[in-house]
Amino acid sequence: MKIAMINGSPKGGATNSGFLLDKLRPLLPREAEISTYRVGPKALKEEDYDELYRTDILVLSFPLYFDAVPSHLLRMMTEMEQRRPVDESQRTIRVYAMVNNGFFEGDQCKLAVNIVENWCERCGFHFGTAFGHGAGEMFSSLGNVPVGSGPLKNLGFALEHLVHSIRSGEHAEPFFTQPKFPxxxxxxxxxxxxxxxxxxxxxxxxxxxRRRPGIPPIRLSPPENDVKR
Known part of the structure; x- marks a missing residue:
């Protein structure tokens, strides 16, 4: 089993998307051959796309941007759609997604998950499942907390949900959650x-x-042909 894990965060250095991939890796089958890719301002190389099409599973991990997919990752998804090899048309690639957002509620990620689902349909991929997790900015302060404990209890459920679908090969409905925290x-x-x-x-x-800059009122003049006589 070949698994490609894709960090779709536009930021450099440590990211919340990378945090999720790090927590997922130990839960994947030991026999799996795992490769990691970083999608940022610099586009993937030609050989990277060739390798992605030789994988069995794609795991996308990315932050929510305007209720959707970050533009850098969207560019990669578009490239994959356009570069799909003719001889790979019958190959089944399963896709999974982990989305984090700065809002507290995880269901804020629903539209982004729908975008991934629609992309899978266009590319002929099999959408396995996904989860959306709220309050992603908390992850950086919870690095030493075991997954499944304390504020990361719900993240443990989300990862189990994802891993079960990966191991079974069966589709599962997307899962949305937030930290176990008031x-x-x-x-x-x-x-x-x-x-x-x-x-x-x-x-x-x-x-x-909290300061609100004053904005002068906008006065609209009626069209010349609409002036009352």
Whole structure:
């Protein structure tokens, strides 16, 4: 079994998408031959696409961008559709996806999962399943927490759901979840640790984040032929 794991995050360095792939890898069949690809501003090479078409399973891991797929990953998906070899038309490639987003609710990822499903249909791939996980920015602070415990308890269920489909080869309905963590505490901690921290680095104060710049009203003039006489 050949598995290609694709990190679709446009960011460099450590990413939440890479975090999910790292947690998935130990759960995959030991006999599997696993390759990892990074899709960013630099496009994949010709030989990379050839290798992807020789795999049995594609696992896409990416962040939610405007309720959809990041443009860099979308470019790769489009290239795969256009480069599909004629002699590979009968080959079955199973596709799985792990989507993380900055909102708390995991079901915010539904549209992105639908995009992956539609892409599979266009390419003749078999869509295995996917999961969407909310509050992805928490992952960076939970690296030492075992999957299936504490705030990562629901992530454990999501990974089990994905791995079961990979091992059985059967389709499963997408799974959407969020951390096992109170929503109000997540809002409080993200505001204080993330937004206030980012403001300080940029020479701003918390009150500056709440400032609303005044926008002058827009006055529309009626068309000349519509002026009342």
């Amino acid at each position: 929503r109000f505490l997540w809002q409080l901690s993200s505001t204080r640790l993330f937004w206030h921290g980012a403001a300080k680095k940029n020479g701003l104060k918390p009150k500056d984040l």
